[in-house]
Amino acid sequence: MGRWEPGAGSRLREAALALYLERGFEQTMVADIAERAGVTARTFFRHFADKREVLFDGSSELEEKSVAALEAAPATASALDAVAAALDAVAGMVGGDREFARTRQTVIMANADLRERELIKLASMSAVLADRLRRRGVGDTEAGLAAETGVAVFRVAFERWINATEDRDLRDVIRETLAQLRALTAAG
Amino acid sequence: MGRWEPGAGSRLREAALALYLERGFEQTMVADIAERAGVTARTFFRHFADKREVLFDGSSELEEKSVAALEAAPATASALDAVAAALDAVAGMVGGDREFARTRQTVIMANADLRERELIKLASMSAVLADRLRRRGVGDTEAGLAAETGVAVFRVAFERWINATEDRDLRDVIRETLAQLRALTAAG
DNA sequence: CACGCTGATGTCACCTGATGACATCAGCGG
DNA sequence: CCGCTGATGTCATCAGGTGACATCAGCGTG
Numbered sequence: 001m002g003r004w005e006p007g008a009g010s011r012l013r014e015a016a017l018a019l020y021l022e023r024g025f026e027q028t029m030v031a032d033i034a035e036r037a038g039v040t041a042r043t044f045f046r047h048f049a050d051k052r053e054v055l056f057d058g059s060s061e062l063e064e065k066s067v068a069a070l071e072a073a074p075a076t077a078s079a080l081d082a083v084a085a086a087l088d089a090v091a092g093m094v095g096g097d098r099e100f101a102r103t104r105q106t107v108i109m110a111n112a113d114l115r116e117r118e119l120i121k122l123a124s125m126s127a128v129l130a131d132r133l134r135r136r137g138v139g140d141t142e143a144g145l146a147a148e149t150g151v152a153v154f155r156v157a158f159e160r161w162i163n164a165t166e167d168r169d170l171r172d173v174i175r176e177t178l179a180q181l182r183a184l185t186a187a188g
Numbered sequence: 189m190g191r192w193e194p195g196a197g198s199r200l201r202e203a204a205l206a207l208y209l210e211r212g213f214e215q216t217m218v219a220d221i222a223e224r225a226g227v228t229a230r231t232f233f234r235h236f237a238d239k240r241e242v243l244f245d246g247s248s249e250l251e252e253k254s255v256a257a258l259e260a261a262p263a264t265a266s267a268l269d270a271v272a273a274a275l276d277a278v279a280g281m282v283g284g285d286r287e288f289a290r291t292r293q294t295v296i297m298a299n300a301d302l303r304e305r306e307l308i309k310l311a312s313m314s315a316v317l318a319d320r321l322r323r324r325g326v327g328d329t330e331a332g333l334a335a336e337t338g339v340a341v342f343r344v345a346f347e348r349w350i351n352a353t354e355d356r357d358l359r360d361v362i363r364e365t366l367a368q369l370r371a372l373t374a375a376g
Numbered sequence: 377c378a379c380g381c382t383g384a385t386g387t388c389a390c391c392t393g394a395t396g397a398c399a400t401c402a403g404c405g406g
Numbered sequence: 407c408c409g410c411t412g413a414t415g416t417c418a419t420c421a422g423g424t425g426a427c428a429t430c431a432g433c434g435t436g
Binding site for chain 2: 078079080112116119123142144145146148149152153155156159160180181182184185186
């Protein structure tokens with residue numbers, strides 16, 4: 001089933017990341033990506049819904065894993081602890097290759113459209129986590145708060161991890177940041 | 189200065205909101221909005237950077253007011269309290285007309301592109317607030333956490349306010365939600 | 377082995393969002 | 407009355423995105 005080189009999706013992903021990095025997201029046209037990957041522009045859109053999605057197509061898997069981790073948390077765990085377990089799972093998947101994470105983040109932060117997409121992915125994860133918390137019997141507002149706050153912690157921790165001088169374990173940074181949040185809210 | 193009907197910007201804003209509500213964001217073309225407002229599509233783009241921005245062009249003002257409120261907070265206030273003051277200012281501007289807020293939110297939530305834009309506006313506010321906190325001498329991580337968490341509280345509170353049966357004061361809902369967050373993080 | 381099915385890709389046409397360049401014209405100050 | 411200014415119209419063009427249809431390698435089947 002393939003008279004063409006297989007793995008068009010991966011080639012497109014790599015080509016896009018490289019070009020976005022080299023000349024910027026806006027300056028890169030879909031035709032350029034497709035050409036570098038050896039396919040046509042139409043094929044690009046068969047693999048990715050739009051020009052941005054090529055950098056985010058792993059996020060659904062991320063969401064699934066995080067939900068699984070949340071559901072695996074003991075029923076006795078607090079809402080925030082359950083979310084912490086979910087974040088731990090995410091960190092396990094994302095925190096492996098800091099160099100890659102850094103270049104990807106560089107590309108994303110350099111463009112508003114990409115930042116928007118990044119934000120909605122995290123928002124989607126937050127919504128799903130809140131939903132699962134509610135099914136666990138957590139109150140409506142509490143579920144929303146725990147999920148949103150957890151994602152906020154993740155964002156801050158991720159940025160710290162990306163910019164840190166030493167290569168730490170992302171999960172540790174998250175735990176630290178969560179502890180700092182507890183101190184912060186208690187101080188008031 | 190104006191051989192045409194003045195107030196093209198307002199007319200475009202109203203026309204866009206109405207059409208987005210009637211037939212949906214994607215089904216509405218810029219030409220339709222322009223026509224209803226009595227101008228050409230080119231003029232639409234002179235007033236608003238893109239099709240989405242027409243729903244968000246007040247947000248820069250919102251950001252300014254929130255920053256002013258944060259800076260007006262006493263130097264002795266905790267980071268979270270300063271952010272709470274900023275949120276209070278935002279609530280004062282947004283919380284006046286719940287009916288309008290509700291229809292606007294309906295339109296935004298019905299479309300992913302609009303949700304993205306909404307998210308980046310809040311993220312931008314978070315970034316600005318964090319920056320001002322740092323200038324106040326708040327630690328790097330703590331500033332980021334306080335700002336992100338504050339915006340998270342705002343999001344949850346806003347949704348509660350929008351969906352509440354009785355018409356409450358948004359500022360009260362925010363205060364309540366912040367108190368719930370404190371309980372939530374203390375429980376762990 | 378020939379046949380037809382399947383799925384990924386190419387090709388073409390087309391719509392819409394968005395932007396640059398230039399023309400137009402009312403009102404304002406001089 | 408004249409010329410400037412600023413908002414708008416007009417035109418051309420590009421890039422993102424989608425639908426419809428053609429193409430063709432490999433696969434299973436009779």
